[in-house]
Each structure stands twice: as C-alpha cells, then as structure tokens.
Amino acid sequence: MSKHDKIIIVGAGLCGSLLAIKLAQRGFKVAIYEKRSDLRKTELDAGRSINLALSSRGLLALERANLKSSILQECIPMRGRQIHPLGSESFLSPYSGRSTDYINSVSRSGLNIALLKEAAKYEQITMRFETPVVDVDLKKAAITYKSEDETHQDKGDVVIGTDGAGSVVRRTMMKHTPELLFNYSQDFLRHGYKELSISPNAQGQWKIEKEVLHIWPRGSFMIIALPNLDGSFTLTMFHPFFTEVGFNNLNSKDKVSEFFEEYYPDLLPYIPHYQEEYFNNPVGTLGTIKCYPWQAFGKTLIMGDASHAIVPFYGQGMNASLEDVRVFDEVVETHGNDWEKVFNVFQDERRENADAIADLAIDNFYEMRDHVDDQAFMRKRQIEMQLEQQYPDYYSKYSLVTFKPELPYERAMIRGRQQDEILLKICQRDDFEQIPLKEYHKKLMQLRS
C-alpha cells in the first residue's frame, strides 16, 4: 500500500472529519475542503442549536478511531422516550429492557468541533475552510474550488465527497447520468420541522426530566425534546405544511397561541418565548435521498448524507454516516489503496443497508406520531421489555437497529420486522395475557434457525 496516496475529502462535517482521521491513522495524506467557516472559531453558539442521538453504531465508529471515551463526556444519556399524551400523565417508555442500553444526546456542532480538533493533530491532514468545491473531475480525482473569489485546482489520487444531502460531488455524478447509469431519488415528506427551546432554570439546570427523549405525540404532528449540556432542551416541532394545523396555516400570533393552548398546554409553562421562536426560526424540509452508484470511475466516491440522506425519526442519520467510515476503513484494511476495488466493495456492502435504515426511518415517523401512546403498541413494547430483561439474546427491532452495531441495518430490519409480525399476531389472540414469556421467546428464537 502506498502511504503517499493523497485523498481529497469534500466536506468537513461529522463524516468527513472522522474519515480524515481514520485515513491519516492509516498513513494517507488528506486534504479537506469545507465551504463553511471553521466551527472551532465560532464555538460560541455551539452548545445550543441542533442536537442528535448518538448510539452504538456511531460510538463503534468513534471507538475505532480511539475517540469514544472523550466524545461520551460531551453526551447526555437518554434511557427512553418520555411520552406526554394530551390530557393525561406522562410516562417513560424505555428504549430497551437492558439497563446498559441507552442513546446519547450530543450537540452536532460540539461533536464536529471535537473531531476537527482531533484531525488538526495529524500533520498529514490539511484543512481549508470557506473554500467551496464547485466542480469535480470525476475521472481525474481533481477538484475546482473557490477561495477569496478566485478559482483554484487541486488533484488527489481519489476524491471522497462527504458534503451532505446537498452534495456537490453527487451533483457532478448526476451530470454523468448516461455514462454512470446514475439512479437518484429525492422524496420529501409533506411534513417539515421547526426548532424551539426550553431554557435552563435559574440554577442552570434542566426544567423537565433530563435523561430522556421527550415526545408530545398528537396524531398527525408532534414535538420532541432532547437535553443539552447547558441545561436547555432543543425542541423540534414536526408538522404538516398544508393542513389546518400546518406551518403554512399557523401564520398569525393568534392562530399559533390558540393552537399551542389546545394541543400543547402541558408544554406551555416551559416555553414562554415560543411565539418569538416560532416566527423567527425557519421551517426545514424532511427528505430521503437515495442514489446509485456511489463511486465513479474508481476515482470518486460519495458517502454519508451525500449518498444516503434520511429522515431523523430513527435517530440514525449521523450514526449511519459514522458507520460508513467504520465500514470503509475495514474495506481499506482488506484491499489497501486499490481504490476501484475498495469503492466497489464499499458501495455494494453499504447500499442495501443505507436503503434499509432510510425505510426504517420513514416507518418510525408514522410509529412515533401515531402509535407511541396507543394501547396495542404499548402492550407490545411491554412484552419486548420483559423479553429483553429476561433473555440476553433477545433484541427488539429498535434494539437491533440501535444497540447491535455489528449487525448490518438490512439484517436488523428483516429480523426486526419478522419479530414484530410474530409479536403482533400473539398480541391479537384473546388469551394473550395467559401466554408465558418463554412461549414468546421460543417463537421468536425460531427465526434464527
């Protein structure tokens, strides 16, 4: 393996910065180009804003770069969903029957900064910010970038695009559609999202239960909340655009307050500034992007959100992107710098798994919105909790996806769906309360054979 190969990475987000670190650890030269400014220098508003759920797939990828323990110090564990039904008491729905299984609330920018600081320690890595890549020569692994209004070129042995859902590298591949037979889809939910917040109390502490992910499910819409280290929570409203309670209709102070008073009365005491935030904060879209191939001419590759953007309802978008890096690194370990081989093996291994988590995330959108507070769903969750408590070999679908990082997403999806079908059938029987837990377990374990 030629350690002198130079890899150009487009995009210094979570995926790109972790990838740079792993490639540097393997001895390659890395040049990162990032269009945004250097997050390390604008750290001020980093603590707030977007937070994400970091779980075992992301942690395994960080562990492979020896970063797991340091990152965990910036996380708040979340052991379950705290459900806030309209008009009745809230309750906890644990993520797993095993107390060792939990997910972690982490600041997106905080994590990115930690990875950039780590990357800066490697002298083989060069990083350029405020330097948008405007074109890629897919066959020559050459890029054109802008810096201070001037256009420059750089050339590597390969180019890897980790430039997110709006990827310029992917768009360049799309321009080569006939040659690459480039398949592509973008699919938007008729729902969008808007962020609100709960401020810390006077002591800088959390005003509502800290170590959970809160959900206020309301049928066709919902609000969720994740805790931040500074005592605040970031709230996300997931709402339709076009219906009566949709973002496009809630366009006056009166309508908004009437709506919140009707649907989120229990939340109102914690969000005195909601009107201001509602009208100041933008509405984001929620889309799934799939494409194929991910590589072009053995010289250019896309990974992370650039090749598979998903909706956030399984908390797996970031984890899937970090897992891309873990899997890519394993392929490099096997095939070295035979990049065409590496790229093909990687895309063939990852593509179906990326499709699977995309589909699971869409499924979970409907589950979180419609079912987390209904009887049948809660009964099934209860049985799954008991199964996980008593049988170390049992993992629910959610646990397979979230707490089994070595199991590929696609297999987690297939097995999880089979389990769900079996559980649902039993729960529909008249005598389901008399069925001993070991009967459930026996039926479920037959799936393995």
Added chain:
Amino acid sequence: MSKHDKIIIVGAGLCGSLLAIKLAQRGFKVAIYEKRSDLRKTELDAGRSINLALSSRGLLALERANLKSSILQECIPMRGRQIHPLGSESFLSPYSGRSTDYINSVSRSGLNIALLKEAAKYEQITMRFETPVVDVDLKKAAITYKSEDETHQDKGDVVIGTDGAGSVVRRTMMKHTPELLFNYSQDFLRHGYKELSISPNAQGQWKIEKEVLHIWPRGSFMIIALPNLDGSFTLTMFHPFFTEVGFNNLNSKDKVSEFFEEYYPDLLPYIPHYQEEYFNNPVGTLGTIKCYPWQAFGKTLIMGDASHAIVPFYGQGMNASLEDVRVFDEVVETHGNDWEKVFNVFQDERRENADAIADLAIDNFYEMRDHVDDQAFMRKRQIEMQLEQQYPDYYSKYSLVTFKPELPYERAMIRGRQQDEILLKICQRDDFEQIPLKEYHKKLMQLRS
C-alpha cells in the same frame, strides 16, 4: 373563459404539438419554443429511424383533435408479436382475441411532422425552432430563451413544459425543491438499446412478415423489429451493458459476429450490414423518471415525458403523453382558464396513472425478455385469446392497457394483475385442461363486482 390567455409551450414534440392544436381549437393563443430544428424542413430521413407503437389511447387523443383518420394512413397495423425462438420455428402471438384490436407502427418523426403541419394551420399558434429555453420564472410564467446566440424573454399567462425526459422546465422546478417539496426519481435499467435495420427488398417490400411486431427473445437480452412504410424494419437490440454479452463487452468485430452467429442466426440473412450499424449507432439508456408535483405556483406545468418518462416495453410512452393532452383538455373543458385549478386537478388525476404505466412497462421488460416463449406463459395467453374471442366483455391485462382507452392506467393495472393472479392459479391446477372456458370467465367476472 378568457380566450385571450397566452400559453407558452416549451417543446414541440408529439405532446407539445398536439397540446398546441387542442388549445388553439379552444381559442387560446399559443407560443411554442423548440430547441431542435424544424422537422418539416429536414423531412428526408423521416421515413426511417425511430418508430413507435401507436395504440388506442394515443388514437383517442388524436381523434379528439380530429386527426385520427389522417394519422392512421401513415401507420402499419401490427396484429401480434411474431416470436422467433432460438433454434425453432417462429410463431404468432396475437395481441388480442378480437380481430379489431391491433397496434400501429408509426414513424416518430413522421407523426411529429404531421402534427406540426396541422399546428401551422392555426394563426393563434406561433412556433419558433432552434430556440432553446434556458430558464423559466415559474411564478411569473416567463421564459428566457436563446436565439442566434442572443438571450430574450417571453411571458405568458402560463407555461407548459412538454420538453421530454431531459426537461428544462422540470429542472427549474427541481431548483425550487424546498418550496415545492419536489419529489424526483430517475431509475435506469442496467440494459441499454441500439438500433439496427432490415432494408427493403429490391421491390421496396418487407423482407419478413410485415404486419407484426417481431421479437427474438434470448433470456437476458432480445431484439425487436417494427415495420416502416418504406419496406424497411427498425430493429432495436435491448442488451445489458456489463455482462459477457453486454454492449461494453461486444467491442470487436470478431466478438460481435461470433455473438450474432450464436444467438441470432435466423436474423443474420436479413441484416448484412449489421456490423457497420452496430459500431456506428450509439447505445441509448432506458430510464424511468417520476416526479411530483407537476405544477408550480399555479403558473407552470409539466406533462408528457417531462413529468413521467418510462421504458418502452409496453409501447405506451407516446400513448401516455398523448393521453395527457386528452385528459388536460377535458379538465380545461370543465374548469376553463382557472389554471391553478386546472393544473391541480390534472396532476392529481394523471399522476397515479403515470406511475402505473411506468411500473407496468418495467414488468413487461421482464415478461418480454424471459417469458414470451415459455410454456406457462403461452398457455395463459392462449386461454386469454379464447376468452377474448368468446366473451366481448373480457379484456386481458395487455388489452385493458392497450385497447381500453377510456379506462385509466391505474385501474387497468389493478384489474389486470388480479386477472393474471386468477388465471395463473387455474393454470397451475392438475386438471386445468378439463376446465371449461366459462369457468375461467365466471371467476374473472367476479372481480367486477
């Protein structure tokens, strides 16, 4: 209804030119912009090249513009598929048990010229050729076009993009993705196509059976042939790109002749120039394009291939585009020039039907390639022929799609698939040969209730 509304049509292909005629017949002003040169002036090579199957949906649309009988004079009827298995005699598989049902081979450019000539008769229609539209202001119904290297503007009451699979109007809508929540997918088969031909004989006549669509099915690949008015046939090779017999591998004269001698020995006597044609003619891609919405801001609409490009295996691409015009015209008849209403009603009525024919066309790719010469398929076709002969109310799936123009594609697909399932079940019974035809018919007719 204001008859003075001006409609800008982008693209003077089959869909755009028929649309212009219909709108002019309703009294609107129409301005067509076409990037290609005027086909009427380059008529020479019009007789050859691409031919298409015009069937009852396209004919109904033409009839509504009083053009059916004149167009039929340029068509060659095709009553069935002439199947040429490897190593055995060819045989005819009729399209329908009714002798009145047949499809028509027509020259794409010949039909386009006929429509352009018709459009030229209306003084409310202006047509500009070699005038590519480069940008559309979706909200203002304004376009920017290039003419002789200069950029100009035009503004209408609405803009309708009928500019094909590579639609500039659709691309402009895609740039408004967040605002429109614009869903889009392009999906390419790993197969491409290349055209060859059979020349007329010395008397200017057809060397093989004229009034059929010929197929040489060969498992993962095939050749088809449609007759032209001048005695020639246009052949289309549908082949994988990447396998051993794929276009990318058949890259030397030796390989190509070895391949044709092995797989198409019966065809060779008719195609003495196949080597020349194989190496001169380009390979095209086969893709399905879906998107939504088709309209933007009540001012801009796309239809035809611009909004739903499909693979050619059901012979419905052109028919679906012409049917778009028929349905659009019916919506205009009801809602007049309330364009926002017209566009919304049209897209909601057509979208699922466009999705249905796209999926049927993909299904047929596998059916034509793999099954047209297998026993079970032929048995089922035989029963369907008998049913169609004896029961005027029975239509096979193919007939529902091809010969029932008033039945929307989606309903044809659903009913056709249900019928197929029932027929397949009966054909799998041991006693299937003893089952009287009226039993089949009874079971199939139960679907209607």
